[in-house]
Amino acid sequence: MKKISFILLVIFNLLSCKSNDDTVPTQPQNYNILSLGDSYTVGQSVCETCGYPEQLKDSLATRFNIEDTFNLKVIAKTGWTTTNLIDAINEENLTFDYDLVTLLIGVNNQFQGGSFEIFEIEFNDLVNTSIALAKGNKNRVLIINIIDYANTGFGQAFGGPVITEELTAYNAYIQNYCNQNNLSLVDAQNLIFTAPTNPELIAPDDLHPSELAYSYLVTQLLPLANEILIE
Numbered sequence: 001m002k003k004i005s006f007i008l009l010v011i012f013n014l015l016s017c018k019s020n021d022d023t024v025p026t027q028p029q030n031y032n033i034l035s036l037g038d039s040y041t042v043g044q045s046v047c048e049t050c051g052y053p054e055q056l057k058d059s060l061a062t063r064f065n066i067e068d069t070f071n072l073k074v075i076a077k078t079g080w081t082t083t084n085l086i087d088a089i090n091e092e093n094l095t096f097d098y099d100l101v102t103l104l105i106g107v108n109n110q111f112q113g114g115s116f117e118i119f120e121i122e123f124n125d126l127v128n129t130s131i132a133l134a135k136g137n138k139n140r141v142l143i144i145n146i147i148d149y150a151n152t153g154f155g156q157a158f159g160g161p162v163i164t165e166e167l168t169a170y171n172a173y174i175q176n177y178c179n180q181n182n183l184s185l186v187d188a189q190n191l192i193f194t195a196p197t198n199p200e201l202i203a204p205d206d207l208h209p210s211e212l213a214y215s216y217l218v219t220q221l222l223p224l225a226n227e228i229l230i231e
Contacts, residue, residue, distance in 0.1 A: 028067035031229055032097065033057060034075070034133060036085060036126065037104040040147055040188075041076035043214065045203035050211035053102065055218045056225060063226055081108045082122035086129075094133055100228055101134040102221070103127065104144035104188070106174070110166050111158075120173060127183065140228050142221060143178055144186045145171040151195050153206035164193075186220050 035041050035053035043051020049058070057072045064070075075088055085105055103126060109119045127143065134140035149155040150163035171189050178185040192209050195202045201213040209217075 026065060026067070028065065028069070030069045030071065031060070031064075031099045033060075033070060033072045033100045033102075034094075034098040034130075035072065035102045035104075036089070036130065037076040037102075037144075038080040038085070038108055039076075039078035039208060040104050040107065041074060041102075042078055044078050044208045045205040046208070046211050046214070050214060052214040052217045052221065055211075055214055056102075056221050059218055059222050060225060060229065063222075064229075079108055080105070081112060081114060082106065082119055082126060083114075084108075085126060086122060089126075089129060096133055097135055098133050098140070099135075100140055100142070100225055101130045102142045102144060103130050104146070106146045106170050107149070107167070110146070110163070110170055116169070116173075119170065123174065124177065127177070127181075138181070138183055139231075142184050142186055142224055142228075143174065144188050144217070144221075145174045147188050147191050147209060148193050149207055151193050152202055155207070184224060186217070186224070188217050188220075191217055 033053070033056075041051065041053060043054070048054070053072055053074055057070045061068070061070050075085070075092060077084070077088070080088070082105055105126060106119060106123065108114075109116075127141070130141045130143075131138045146167050148164055148167045150160050150167070155163050167189070175185060177183070192201045192213050201210055202208070203210045
């Protein structure tokens with residue numbers, strides 16, 4: 001009986017050791033996210049955590065280990081064109097090790113009546129800069145096309161259908177560029193286009209997306225961002 005008990009104890013210890021050996025401790029991960037843009041990236045007229053970058057960061061955190069950390073840097077300001085964004089990036093001391101970079105820019109090029117040819121050149125430059133900042137990996141970059149504000153109260157007062165026509169041209173260029181260069185593009189053009197019948201999509205300024213509207217954008221971004229970070 002003692003012999004059998006001894007054998008069983010040895011087997012138990014061996015199984016315990018094997019189980020322990022197979023358990024690889026999970027190392028906490030630190031993810032760096034960079035969001036580049038204008039008022040749509042700032043989250044103009046919504047709370048500090050209501051814009052899409054903060055919502056995306058918080059949503060990603062729920063999909064990862066509790067020990068993992070997510071650092072978000074936003075370079076964006078209301079009214080910025082592609083030129084302004086390029087200048088702002090150049091003034092920053094950025095590292096080239098971001099795990100995820102998002103880019104949403106161009107609405108102010110249209111609103112301010114800027115040269116479309118300049119937009120083309122500078123958009124290309126910003127995409128290349130985004131790739132460089134994302135560890136030189138274009139698969140870590142998510143480009144978002146321009147949100148059409150034509151059907152907001154502000155938009156109706158400043159051209160309505162003309163705004164849609166012009167932004168459609170901008171977004172067609174963005175889409176073609178992304179297709180030609182095999183870049184990930186998220187479509188946000190119609191995010192607030194139904195604002196007249198869905199006022200909950202509009203922020204109090206009657207121009208920018210609401211927290212709810214940004215949550216719809218995050219719904220599109222989240223699976224793509226999650227896949228990028230787990231690679």
